[in-house]
Ligand SMILES: Cc1cc2nc3c(=O)[nH]c(=O)nc-3n(C[C@H](O)[C@H](O)[C@H](O)COP(=O)(O)OP(=O)(O)OC[C@H]3O[C@@H](n4cnc5c(N)ncnc54)[C@H](O)[C@@H]3O)c2cc1C
């Protein structure tokens with residue numbers, strides 16, 4: 001069935017089977033592969049995107065449920081070739097190792113800063129509790145989000 | 153995942169018509185944080201799916217005279233952010249705060265948590281002690297059931313195949329009583345409860361309990377009340393000795409199951425510990 005998805009400010013008209021998850025639509029049909037699949041079952045947060053500014057697991061919803069919503073993926077963060085402050089903060093803090101969890105981490109961090117521009121460390125930790133990282137031990141990731149919150 | 157036919161009505165009446173027409177063949181989808189996992193691994197393979205998320209009549213949160221009414225599509229995040237629920241029922245807010253991670257709370261709904269009927273569902277014990285009622289609707293009409301009558305057993309509700317949960321309501325617990333929700337899981341975030349507990353206690357001027365309700369989840373096939381411990385507490389002030397005795401009592405009163413997540417003995421001890429912890433915290437808040 002024809003679906004119209006609004007992703008990173010652009011409308012995509014796609015012919016999708018009903019079972020298509022938002023994650024599959026973004027990666028397999030649109031080809032935006034920055035959003036990752038880890039577990040596919042809501043445990044790891046690698047697939048996190050913002051829907052109307054709220055972080056959601058793209059693996060746990062149907063693409064059809066995202067119709068009419070404003071979806072932001074990692075590819076939509078930079079503006080005119082300039083990285084978003086949170087992306088820059090992840091680089092500056094050395095918060096990236098293998099990088100697999102990072103798009104999800106950054107989108108959750110972005111969602112947090114949109115709802116709460118000056119979070120405490122405890123609030124940062126609570127926000128990213130649904131994002132797993134096998135590499136960094138989280139310390140630099142928390143520091144990066146804290147740094148991004150000071151950048152504005 | 154097997155493909156299916158998807159319906160996304162915007163009107164409740166239309167949804168009820170569809171359920172009647174596809175009676176027994178149709179799966180109901182809300183936030184999808186439970187259902188889509190079961191569909192993905194092939195446990196459920198519906199022919200048709202009814203997406204509720206566009207029905208605004210199921211998405212409300214209101215206070216009418218002395219009752220609070222929650223629409224099934226209210227998400228855990230919306231519970232956390234509601235000034236009304238923070239004021240009146242902090243225990244429900246505390247419970248929803250422990251569910252999943254932020255992403256799960258943004259999608260997972262109260263209705264889904266109930267209809268899932270997991271013995272460990274964290275929103276359920278608070279609704280037990282709040283004496284909530286569930287409103288079910290179908291083309292045949294509506295019925296209102298006390299929450300304990302809504303559950304059949306683990307994973308089972310009394311919902312007929314053509315029925316939807318359309319509302320959850322409970323009396324406002326004023327004057328604001330002592331209340332808490334506590335949970336023990338494998339770890340802090342994204343963990344299914346091994347034991348969870350909701351407590352609601354009304355006290356008199358002297359701080360003596362007049363009425364107490366305690367509900368425990370994950371210890372039995374469905375949520376259970378600890379009636380003997382509730383009775384013990386009535387007429388007493390929650391002093392250190394009383395808290396100790398009540399905790400000992402609840403450990404003997406609960407009849408936990410042993411399963412993959414923990415043993416029976418462990419669940420017993422944790423039940424006592426949660427009561428001790430929760431009451432001690434309430435005490436601290438009371439005295440500044
Ligand atoms: C990683 C992860 C962590 C989780 N952690 C927790 C936790 O800590 N505590 C906890 O309690 N749960 C937890 N859950 C389970 C789940 O997120 C919650 O139970 C959530 O509230 C389910 O709501 P939903 O809207 O997503 O349900 P859905 O998956 O949409 O539906 C669940 C079931 O209810 C039925 N249903 C939904 N709404 C209605 C309705 N109005 N009428 C009739 N039937 C209906 C559906 O048909 C389905 O069978 C977790 C899940 C994941 C994936």
Ligand code: FES
Pocket residue numbers: 036037038039040041042043044045046047048057058059060
């Ligand atoms: S891939 Fe979606 S949460 Fe892991």
Ligand code: FES
Pocket residue numbers: 095096097098099100101102132133134135136
């Ligand atoms: S950087 Fe490798 S998983 Fe996080």
